[in-house]
Amino acid sequence: xxxxxxxxxxxxxxxxxxxxxxxxxxxxxxxxxxxxxxxxxxxxxxxxxxxxxxxxxxxxxxxxxxxxxxxxxxxxxxxxxxxxxxxxxxxxxxxxxxxxxxxxxxxxxxxxxxxxxxxxxxxxxx
Amino acid sequence: xxxxxxxxxxxxxxxxxxxxxxxxxxxxxxxxxxxxxxxxxxxxxxxxxxxxxxxxxxxxxxxxxxxxxxxxxxxxxxxxxxxxxxxxxxxxxxxxxxxxxxxxxxxxxxxxxxxxxxxxxxxxxxxxxxxxxxxxxxxxxxxxxxxxxxxxxxxxxxxxxxxxxxxxxxxxxxxxxxxxxxxxxxxxxxxxxxxxxxxxxxxxxxxxxxxxxxxxxxxxxxxxxxxxxxxxxxxxxxxxxxxxxxxxxxxxxxxxxxxxxxxxxxxxxxxxxxxxxxxxxxxxxxxxxxxxxxxxxxxxxxxxxxxxxxxxxxxxxxxxxxxxxxxxxxxxxxxxxxxxxxxxxxxxxxxxxxxxxxxxxxxxxxxxxxxxxxxxxxxxxxxxxxxxxxxxxxxxxxxxxxxxxxxxxxxxxx
Numbered sequence: 310x311x312x313x314x315x316x317x318x319x320x321x322x323x324x325x326x327x328x329x330x331x332x333x334x335x336x337x338x339x340x341x342x343x344x345x346x347x348x349x350x351x352x353x354x355x356x357x358x359x360x361x362x363x364x365x366x367x368x369x370x371x372x373x374x375x376x377x378x379x380x381x382x383x384x385x386x387x388x389x390x391x392x393x394x395x396x397x398x399x400x401x402x403x404x405x406x407x408x409x410x411x412x413x414x415x416x417x418x419x420x421x422x423x424x425x426x427x428x429x430x431x432x433x434x435x
Numbered sequence: 436x437x438x439x440x441x442x443x444x445x446x447x448x449x450x451x452x453x454x455x456x457x458x459x460x461x462x463x464x465x466x467x468x469x470x471x472x473x474x475x476x477x478x479x480x481x482x483x484x485x486x487x488x489x490x491x492x493x494x495x496x497x498x499x500x501x502x503x504x505x506x507x508x509x510x511x512x513x514x515x516x517x518x519x520x521x522x523x524x525x526x527x528x529x530x531x532x533x534x535x536x537x538x539x540x541x542x543x544x545x546x547x548x549x550x551x552x553x554x555x556x557x558x559x560x561x562x563x564x565x566x567x568x569x570x571x572x573x574x575x576x577x578x579x580x581x582x583x584x585x586x587x588x589x590x591x592x593x594x595x596x597x598x599x600x601x602x603x604x605x606x607x608x609x610x611x612x613x614x615x616x617x618x619x620x621x622x623x624x625x626x627x628x629x630x631x632x633x634x635x636x637x638x639x640x641x642x643x644x645x646x647x648x649x650x651x652x653x654x655x656x657x658x659x660x661x662x663x664x665x666x667x668x669x670x671x672x673x674x675x676x677x678x679x680x681x682x683x684x685x686x687x688x689x690x691x692x693x694x695x696x697x698x699x700x701x702x703x704x705x706x707x708x709x710x711x712x713x714x715x716x717x718x719x720x721x722x723x724x725x726x727x728x729x730x731x732x733x734x735x736x737x738x739x740x741x742x743x744x745x746x747x748x749x750x751x752x753x754x755x756x757x758x759x760x761x762x763x764x765x766x767x768x769x770x771x772x773x774x775x776x777x778x779x780x781x782x783x784x785x786x787x788x789x790x791x792x793x794x795x796x797x798x799x800x801x802x803x804x805x806x807x808x809x810x811x812x813x814x815x816x817x818x819x820x821x822x823x824x825x826x827x828x829x830x831x832x833x834x835x836x837x838x839x840x841x842x843x844x845x846x847x848x849x
Binding site for chain 2: 328330
């Protein structure tokens with residue numbers, strides 16, 4: 310980190326894992342804090358969203374096609390200690406994917422090469 | 436080994452009758468106020484026996500605080516853990532102890548309805564509980580108000596015993612976990628605050644209410660007081676027994692007819708548990724607090740001696756396949772992650788590993804954790820991580836040389 314102080318928004322992102330269907334919109338909109346695993350499901354950086362990214366985080370929440378994300382205010386009562394500074398969300402990470410463009414379609418279709426969630430082998434039992 | 440829950444007639448003799456139960460233990464004490472009983476459980480330091488080990492008194496207090504007299508109590512006897520038998524043995528042999536605990540819980544949290552949630556494959560337990568309910572209906576002696584009880588039998592599945600899955604099944608017949616919050620203690624059966632409590636925990640409460648917290652704390656040899664039911668497998672004499680908490684794995688090995696010189700790895704807790712090496716295991720006390728400190732867990736009270744003969748990689752691959760097949764198939768990281776883990780483990784076990792299978796397994800053992808609605812991925816990856824540690828040489832030998840150290844270096848696979 311560059312020593313520049315990162316202001317904490319006091320909110321973190323929660324995911325409804327059952328609803329999430331790996332559309333990937335969130336990682337597209339908020340690459341600083343959300344990564345995708347090899348199956349396209351989000352991995353959220355630990356800690357609270359830094360204040361300067363809160364607006365983008367809200368967009369990511371609002372644009373999830375299945376509304377699986379929410380921003381949750383971390384109440385002071387919950388943890389007596391102050392929340393640790395956000396370690397990963399600090400700086401915009403060098404882009405590893407194409408730059409976001411104005412007018413990115415908000416609900417991209419599911420990539421054709423990704424298998425449906427409930428694969429046929431899934432119910433297999435030994 | 437102290438017998439409390441299992442004192443009295445042999446468990447092999449079947450269900451204890453209401454008359455026998457009352458003659459041996461007496462009636463429940465009369466109505467005490469809620470706070471008093473919950474205070475007693477707190478003072479006893481009873482931890483839940485379903486696997487998570489959450490303090491029972493605290494759980495009851497949080498339901499009682501929310502319920503305003505309209506809570507639901509669900510006695511969890513699903514016991515879907517393949518290596519555990521202790522809950523079904525308890526239900527089948529001491530049904531009235533479980534029902535006493537259920538009545539006390541209903542009184543303490545302010546419940547108007549109770550549910551007995553018993554795995555449909557546990558036939559002896561179901562019959563014993565049905566008979567016990569009929570006995571109590573015909574011969575009402577309890578000083579506590581009568582609360583209707585519904586017997587619900589979920590299908591055979593690993594995940595049906597998870598507390599949100601249990602509530603989901605009772606509500607709409609779907610034994611799969613739901614997204615939490617709201618947790619069952621906030622919004623459970625019929626939308627009411629619901630206490631989901633393992634049947635063994637309830638049976639302990641039935642004794643604490645009679646004899647008090649100090650009596651409960653007389654048993655136990657390490658940090659945690661009391662006794663616990665454990666299921667021991669892998670020795671010459673597998674079975675369910677009641678131990679003082681703090682009894683060492685080595686003592687159980689002796690009881691089960693496992694040679695102490697073997698010192699082979701032991702699986703503690705169940706399929707959500709941890710494999711520890713024989714060298715550590717033999718003097719490890721079975722105590723929830725000490726186990727957690729050692730990076731393991733008491734879990735569902737399973738102590739499985741894995742033996743020197745069996746290949747740890749193969750054993751692990753089999754468990755991973757079971758877990759992948761048991762996923763409720765709701766959350767992506769669980770659906771795809773557990774299947775990927777199971778497939779890579781199977782390839783390594785059978786001598787057909789892909790180049791990066793072992794390193795990917797190591798990665799998945801960390802990266803999938805905490806990414807499901809329930810703890811299915813967490814429990815599975817914890818077991819995998821412990822296997823990768825304890826059987827490190829075997830995994831490496833399988834991956835890189837396609838040889839099984841367990842089978843004296845024999846080539847595995849075709």
